[in-house]
Amino acid sequence: MQDIHLNKIAVDPVNLPIFSDNNISADVLRLDKIHPLISGNKWFKLRYYLDEAIQEGKKRILTSGGAWSNHILAAAAAGQLYGFKTTGKIRGEEPAELSPILQQAKAMGMELVFMSRENYGRERRFIEKKRVDLDSSKDLCAIPEGGCGIKGAEGAATILEHCTKENYTHICCAVGTGTMTAGLARGASLTTTIIAVSVLKNNPEIEKIIHALLPGSSYEKRIRLLHDYHFGGYAKHKPELLDFMNEFYRQTSIPSDFVYTGKLFYAITDLAAKKYFPTGSRLLLIHSGGLQGNSSLDKGTLIF
């Protein structure tokens, strides 16, 4: 298993007329480059859980997620990289054919346990509370779904050690569980606004979740949660989004994924066109990875 390469993280300027015409600048922080499977923000959210598991001599990582979860894939790969056995509790009944992500997770040795949605909900809460299987729990490191916990947010805060954060007025990211958003708010300078683009259609809990991951309300005040760029919902897409991703790649050589970063980049260019950002704004867009998810699209859909 390939190691994590933090030294590959780059800050790429995005030279698009839509930004220069509006007197703003944008850079992309390329977390997608650190590892092909433990992609982007997932390693940052896992890192402190893994540190603790190593220190406490745990043998197995237990976590949960859906069949298309980048977190499950990252946990499976991290297990292989750091020498843990892994178990993934997977939401829903076992399908006739595993999703590409589950196939890869299984190939990396992850034990997959499929659960009905109802049982899954209960199990997920157990994992969150670390009340896992009492007999074996001293060997188990339980990581909440999506790395969504304080340790996950603290890990995500260290993303900003890989850029000069004071250079930016706005830090922009995609939102799934909200863990990365909370981490960026913890790690950013006090005057920075966090633009957080939700990729889910109905996500009424998200404010509460982010609140729980932050040490005080002064952090939340700096977050702008945007709910209008989900393109139909989680992992849904439209031709307009895929066309945009191709065009963005043509002009910047930066690839994106259709679940998260494509929607983020679309949102930010759309907001720039609508003059959302004040003149002189300097934006940092977080490329949180996820490119392997594009493999579920028909071949030839994307030009990269």
Ligand SMILES: *Cc1c(COP(=O)(O)O)cnc(C)c1O
């Ligand atoms: C998981 C993921 C996100 C969302 O991160 P959260 O911390 O769950 O909000 C964003 N981008 C990519 C590529 C991801 O895989």
